[in-house]
Every structure is written in C-alpha cells, then in structure tokens.
Amino acid sequence: MNGRSARPSFLRRYVIHPVEAAFAFATYGAFALLPIGLSSAFGGWLVRKVGPRLAVSQRAVHNLQTAFPGIAAAEVARIVGDMWENLGRLAGEYPHIGRFQLGNGPAHIEVVGIEQVELLRQATGPAILVSGHVANWELFPFTFQRLGLPLDFVYRAANNRLIDWLYRYGRSAGSVNQIRKGPTGVRQLLAAMRQGRNIAMLVDQKMNDGIAVPFFGRPAMTAPAVAELALRFGCPLIPVRMERLDGTRFRVTVFPPLEHPNSGERKQDVLMLMTRINALMESWIRERPEQWLWLHNRWPVSGE
Secondary structure (H helix, E strand, C coil): CCCHHHHHHHHHHHHHHHHHHCCCCCCCCHHCCCCHHHHHHHHHHHHHHHHHCCCCCHHHHHHHHHHHCCHHHHHHHHHHHHHHHHHHHHHHHHHHHCCCECCCCEEEEEECHHHHHHHHHHHCCCEEEEECCCCCCHHHHHHHHHCCCCCCECCCCCHHHHHHHHHHHHHHCCCCEEEEEEEHHHHHHHHHHHHCCEEEEEEECCEEEEEEEEEEEEEECCCHHHHHHHHHHHCCEEEEEEEEEEECCEEEEEEECCCCHHHHHCHHHHHHHHHHHHHHHHHHHHHHHHHHHCCCCCCCCCCC
C-alpha cells in the first residue's frame, strides 16, 4: 500500500509538476515580452476561448446556480465566459505588476477612500485589510505599497512548489512582503502584527475547518482568522474592493473600518464580524459577478 501511494506522489512532484511549471514559466515569459495592454487583452482572449471548455467550469456553473437561483442558462454562460476572460487578463498582467501606476493612464489604478489610507499611515498599531478574488486581486497589496503603506500579504501557496516560486517572484516586482499560510506563517503573521505592521488577506475561499457564515443566503465554511486577529489586537479591519473598469484600468475602494462587535462572547463576535465581511463581498460580487473567481469550491455539491 505504501509503495503504491508513494508512486503518484513521486510522479506529481518530479514529472507532472515540472511539466506544469515549464508551461507556466514559458507563458509568463511570453506575456512579459508583450506591452501590458496587449498582454492583458491576449491573455483574456485566449483563456476565454479555452476556459469554458474545461471540466472545472462546471463548478463555476454550480456556484452561479447556487448563488442566483433561477438564473437563465444564457446568463450563466455569459458570466462564465467573462470570468475566464478576467482570469486570462490577470495572467497577462501578472508579469507587469510593477508597471501599474496610480492616477491616469492606460494601465492605472484609481483609488477611492484615500483618506482612510492617510489614517492608517498615521496610526501606530497594525491594521488588517481584507479583499477577495475579484478583478486583478494581485494588485490589492501592490496598490498600498504604491500609496506608501507597507503591508504583509498572507497567501495560500500553490500545490506545485515551482509555480509557487513563480507567483512569489511576480509579486516581488511590487515589493510586497509575503507570508505563506501554515504554521510557520502564523508565527510570522503574529510577529508582524506585534511589530505594528499592516496585514492584507483574501478571505473569500472555503475553509473546511472554518465556521459557517451566510454567503448568498447559504452557509459557507469561512476562515475566521481575520476577525479573531482584529478582536485579539483591537485593530481596524478594513474592507478593500477591487474593480476592473476597462482593460487594464482598475478602481480600488478603501472602506472605513468595520465596527467591532462587543457582545461579551468572543465566538459570537467573530461570527458577527465575518457575517459583515461576507455580506460586503456578496454585494460587490452581485454588482460585477463576472469579475469574481467562481471556480472556488464555495458551496460543495454532495460528497465533496
């Protein structure tokens, strides 16, 4: 049994993963050679052609039908196609992260709520900034670096260690400090917060051992870490919305801190805070459903 189970692991690590990585590195290099606008547009066009044909698209269909009961099949197909295009654009933009600018221009980021950023600059303690897998989420931590607000970005590592290195390399162009999720990452995260550093996290993925929080009218297993940390450190918890306006133009909206519940029961306070976060995420997704990554296993089908 042990020999049999070791073989697939060996094949994945030393055969499948290197092949996947070679393709990813070649794609990254090809996109890097193109101008940013063309790279984004070509990535969007290519992935839109291929993505809807992949089996994983059925998960996006399931999620859309769960989130929007009674949605027409034609609307599902439109959103899925647009979602894949957004994902392809993100891939095309990834090698160019460090070239995005704040302000006007063909590849720019417009910031709303700059006064909130100024308050964070003046603060002495840490803050937690939260967003989701919407638009080009890789620009989330980078934008705040550009605004002079350094932060540590907590991320989930790719299963393929070689591709994970490529992800980290791409983010390094934006001078973003990265903390990998896991036991070591938890220690780094706590140390950073004790030092007064700001933290950025994406909080819209399923977590099997999380807590059930309403999302599109259904319970969804959700990681409670951001609420637990905000309450533990008494620090601001700030929602950040990402939107793709057109092509390589984006809007980042920084919201005021969410009010901390104080029921006297910590578990209840965590649930209330995560419920507010999920409600905000849901409202953003409803407005621009094609920009959310519907491929997450957010509401598993029976047996998953």
